[in-house]
Amino acid sequence: MSEPGFHTLLFHALYKDESHREMTHPFLYISLEELEGCIKVLLDNGYTFLDPAELGSCNGSGKDILLTFDDGYYDNYHALEVLEKYSIRALFFYVKQQIVEQKLFWWEVYFRNRITETSFRDVYEEMQELKKLPRARIESMLKERYGEDCFEPDDDLNRPMTVDELKRFAAHPLVEIGVHSASHEILTNCTREEVLHEMEGCKRFLEEVTEGSIPFISYPNGDFNDEVLAVAGDLGFEWGFTTLPGLNRRKRLGERSYRLSLRRNVFPVPNDDNNVVRQVEIFAEQNR
Ligand SMILES: [Zn+2]
Structure with a gap:
């Protein structure tokens, strides 16, 4: 019998057109078909999908x-097609600057340029190293290397939502x-001031939208x-999500610092078996 609580899954980007598989980061992008495959596996294994607005009253089956x-x-x-088919509510997290400035994330700029020059393994390792630098420094390095306009989206692939798209999406x-x-x-x-700015700036923007x-x-x-948890609490956040894997225990959901550091299982799992549906199958079997 599983312990009472809930699991959270984290995905990033989606594509509908299979030809995009080769053009996108395999640990960040999955196809819409794969998303549906993951949902089917979970349903077949007796899982129930939680409404994010009702986390506090999760019945805590552990499934x-x-x-x-x-x-x-x-x-x-694209996720809406699948969410509508199975009547699942999902939670989507946004970065203000990308939406307002309509600019690509640095890892997209790096991936799309660098993957033409070397193997994915190299690109992945290099990106792990880059992550340690301040964002502004990474961005100026990439502009120097790939041109001032390298952060401008040139099509729908990799781009963030616009403000209008977000408005419509959020109303669903x-x-x-x-x-x-x-x-x-x-x-x-970041310093405490910077953490405050990062959280509050985005919160105000999204609340307005x-x-x-x-x-x-x-x-x-x-x-x-x-x-980080203290600032999140001060700003009135109730639920905070990390990328530590594992179960969120129902009996601890009353503790604020626990609620602000919830666990999430990232998919695809960054390993050589790049089959996200199989990875979710393994997850479902481990949590029987
Ligand atoms: Zn992110």
Whole structure:
């Protein structure tokens, strides 16, 4: 018998056109067909999907699943087809700067350029190293290397939603919106003031766009510390998401710091078996 609580799954970007598989980061992008495959596996294994707005009253079978998507890619629109088919509500996290400035994330710029020059393994390792630098430094390096306009989207692939798209998306009954940050700065590298700016800037923006209050936050790269949790609590966030894997225990949901550092299982799992449906099957079997 599973312990009472819920699991959260984290996805990022989606594509409908199979030809995009070769053009996109395999640990960030899955096809719409694969998303549906993952949902079917979970349903077949007796899982129930949680409504993000009702996390507090999760019945805690241990087979409850919350579906989340980070970063606010335009292509998350495709998810609606599958969510509508199975009547699942999901939680989508946004970065203010990408939406307002309509610019690509640095890892998209790096991936699309560098993958033409070397193997995915190299690109992946290099990106892990780059992540350690301040975002502004990475961005200026990439502009120097790939041109001033390298952050401008040239088509729908990789791009963030526009403000209007986000407004329409957020109004969909199966969509719940959460804060990711103002600029996807890694919060554990920031001063308290910067953490406040990253969280509050995005929260205000999204609350204006959606005309509602937003109790959800996911920390960029999943990174957090006590100060990050304290600022999130001060700003009125109720639910915070990391990328530590595992079950969120129902009996601890009453503790604020626990609620602000919830666990999420990232898919695809970054390993050589790049079959996300099989990975979710393994997850479902481990949690029987
Ligand atoms: Zn992110």
